[in-house]
Amino acid sequence: MASLFWRGIIILPLLFVYVNGEHFFYPKRHVGKAELAGYKGPDSLAVDGGGFYSGPLIADDDGSTASGNAGGTTEVTVENLGKADGDNTNGNANSVESTKVAAKNGIGNGNIVEAKTTFKGSWELFVENAGVSAMHLILLPNINQALMFDATVWKISKMKLPGPPCRHVEGTNEEDCYVHSILMDVETGKIRPLRLNYDTWCSSGALDINGRLVSTGGYNNGSDTVRILDLCDTCGWEEYPGALGNGRWYATQVTLGDGRFMVFGGRDFPTYEFVPPQGQKNTLKDVVDFNFLVETHDPVENNLYPFVYLSTDGNVFIFANNHSVLLNPNTQTIIHEFPVLPNGARNYPASGSACLLPIMLKPNEDRRVIPAEVLICGGASHDAYAKADLQRPKVFLPGNTDCARLDITKRNGKWKIINMPSARLLGDMAVLPTGDVLIVNGAKTGSAGWDDAREPNLNPVLYKYQTDGTGSKFTVLNPSNIPRMYHSSFALLPDAKILIAGSNTNPGYLDDALFPTEVRVEKFSPHYLDPNLAMFRQDIIVDKSNNQVKYGKKFTVQIRGNGEIDQQKLQVTIYSPPFVTHGISMNQRLIQLGIVEFNKNVTSNTNNIILQAPMNGNIAPPGYYMLFVNYNGVPCRQSTWVQFLP
Numbered sequence: 001m002a003s004l005f006w007r008g009i010i011i012l013p014l015l016f017v018y019v020n021g022e023h024f025f026y027p028k029r030h031v032g033k034a035e036l037a038g039y040k041g042p043d044s045l046a047v048d049g050g051g052f053y054s055g056p057l058i059a060d061d062d063g064s065t066a067s068g069n070a071g072g073t074t075e076v077t078v079e080n081l082g083k084a085d086g087d088n089t090n091g092n093a094n095s096v097e098s099t100k101v102a103a104k105n106g107i108g109n110g111n112i113v114e115a116k117t118t119f120k121g122s123w124e125l126f127v128e129n130a131g132v133s134a135m136h137l138i139l140l141p142n143i144n145q146a147l148m149f150d151a152t153v154w155k156i157s158k159m160k161l162p163g164p165p166c167r168h169v170e171g172t173n174e175e176d177c178y179v180h181s182i183l184m185d186v187e188t189g190k191i192r193p194l195r196l197n198y199d200t201w202c203s204s205g206a207l208d209i210n211g212r213l214v215s216t217g218g219y220n221n222g223s224d225t226v227r228i229l230d231l232c233d234t235c236g237w238e239e240y241p242g243a244l245g246n247g248r249w250y251a252t253q254v255t256l257g258d259g260r261f262m263v264f265g266g267r268d269f270p271t272y273e274f275v276p277p278q279g280q281k282n283t284l285k286d287v288v289d290f291n292f293l294v295e296t297h298d299p300v301e302n303n304l305y306p307f308v309y310l311s312t313d314g315n316v317f318i319f320a321n322n323h324s325v326l327l328n329p330n331t332q333t334i335i336h337e338f339p340v341l342p343n344g345a346r347n348y349p350a351s352g353s354a355c356l357l358p359i360m361l362k363p364n365e366d367r368r369v370i371p372a373e374v375l376i377c378g379g380a381s382h383d384a385y386a387k388a389d390l391q392r393p394k395v396f397l398p399g400n401t402d403c404a405r406l407d408i409t410k411r412n413g414k415w416k417i418i419n420m421p422s423a424r425l426l427g428d429m430a431v432l433p434t435g436d437v438l439i440v441n442g443a444k445t446g447s448a449g450w451d452d453a454r455e456p457n458l459n460p461v462l463y464k465y466q467t468d469g470t471g472s473k474f475t476v477l478n479p480s481n482i483p484r485m486y487h488s489s490f491a492l493l494p495d496a497k498i499l500i501a502g503s504n505t506n507p508g509y510l511d512d513a514l515f516p517t518e519v520r521v522e523k524f525s526p527h528y529l530d531p532n533l534a535m536f537r538q539d540i541i542v543d544k545s546n547n548q549v550k551y552g553k554k555f556t557v558q559i560r561g562n563g564e565i566d567q568q569k570l571q572v573t574i575y576s577p578p579f580v581t582h583g584i585s586m587n588q589r590l591i592q593l594g595i596v597e598f599n600k601n602v603t604s605n606t607n608n609i610i611l612q613a614p615m616n617g618n619i620a621p622p623g624y625y626m627l628f629v630n631y632n633g634v635p636c637r638q639s640t641w642v643q644f645l646p
Helices: 291-295 384-390 531-536
Strands: 016-019 022-025 122-127 136-140 145-149 181-185 191-194 204-207 213-216 226-229 238-240 252-255 261-264 271-274 307-310 316-320 323-328 333-337 353-356 373-377 402-407 416-419 428-431 437-440 443-446 453-456 461-463 474-476 488-492 498-502 521-525 548-550 554-560 570-576 579-581 584-586 589-592 595-603 606-612 623-631 640-645
Touching: 136 204, 136 488, 136 498, 145 498, 204 579, 204 584, 213 261, 252 307, 252 584, 291 316, 291 323, 307 373, 316 373, 353 428, 353 584, 428 488, 428 584, 437 498, 488 579, 554 623, 570 595, 570 606
Parallel strands: 204 252, 548 640
Antiparallel strands: 016 022, 122 521, 136 145, 136 579, 145 181, 181 191, 204 213, 213 226, 226 238, 252 261, 261 271, 307 316, 316 323, 323 333, 353 373, 373 402, 402 416, 428 437, 437 461, 443 453, 461 474, 488 498, 498 521, 554 606, 570 589, 570 623, 579 584, 595 606, 623 640
């Protein structure tokens, strides 16, 4: 986000940035917070700290290329299915045959069955001007509105506030009358501006048990702020400055199994803390030194916005730079260290992306350990930022081309690495309702930072979570014509499309830059939204389905479709919407539920699915999830919101 020139303590005491023809000083960091105990400046940080590891690539190259439809979805038959309303295919879905894929733990108590298609996805421009560039993005439950916000530091956006009061700029006599946060209806595109007073630049967040966004950190006066946004037509930000014990700029927030939040790291603060309850404040006594973030600190950082995930055993997985550990949040001790991931750095500013792969549950689940895997893709060499940001002329090194997968519940787990079709950094990883992963946005060369990347990677790539062992795990999909570089974001929508927004490689809102500040919002329809597969899309009957469920209890979802349903081709998943920023999808989680019972034709073309809720909060932290019913690998027309509670 900011170059190393901007690190007041480390390189320069004052910084000048040119924005819209004006020079101004960046103010000092928020006063009143003690510096990290024991922190003696950059020379005290481990130079190799796990960085600069140059081991060989653990090759498991599946031979994928950036062309063709290698690794596409598996195939099914269309027999016994009537046409969907408005379907003019006459049953002639030209790419549909019959194949099955053996599944770990089963789907629909059997095998994965998915509809194959040669459809490579489609793009649509949804909103021409969102008003703000979506540096941060999250879909809010029940109201189906996308929250987007940038930062207040530049005092400008593409939308003015509808009226007074304007924001008073701290330490000056200036007023900022621009919008920096909006709610966007994901069906109509209608925008409602929200007022912000404390800077959200490079902040973090997560949904609480009631679906409210709890956001932490940011820049300057926002660095130690906790802010809350509730779900109502008139709700606005509630801001609590000084609530955190340390400043949290480029930090990562994770939800625990009991619903509490932890926030890890941030520039100049290799520590963590539990987010205090609303209205309360942490002190330095509530801050825990975390030497792991000292050890993984390169001369150009490469460990900001660490990848943090709650494992199914209640421990917390933390990945920074190229190292990863398991932390017991109760004892606050590291209980396991995983092997080093070779081939460069993965975290900011090298800026790869990561996700937790689907958690697969069985009917009447009784396993002691539920497997959980992480997937980390892309990134850059350890010196990519130094070359692109600090060197003149700038040098844009190639990004990483690999993806690495690790079971974090195994103490002997090892990274399994395969090659992507192309290099990617600054990208995002959206876990789809089917469990596959859409890798989207980003660049092929350079680093995070202002004007520090080149060669937009316009083609999304589909990563197959499970295959039959033949073909590629990757499929290159149709490209967008809008570069989505630094500060891009996404959200999975209830209709299974992907909202794509953001991209700003500039310190402010610039229209004449190589990559202008982007305020357009797109929607991407993945492969499963091929019109030829519309006949498979089910409708969830919301008023006949449970929307609040206790852990471990059985509950019902009613669906209506066209023709006979084969239980073996059903898949039910629940998805926790992530807080997305900088290639980090905080708390993104997809869980496949076990189907306990399937009752056909309770009324005409209407069926009841009896499911078992996750057994505890370590599997599914309490709160709201989007529930999808997939048939033949094709998601339902609209997901429904379900709240899971202790």
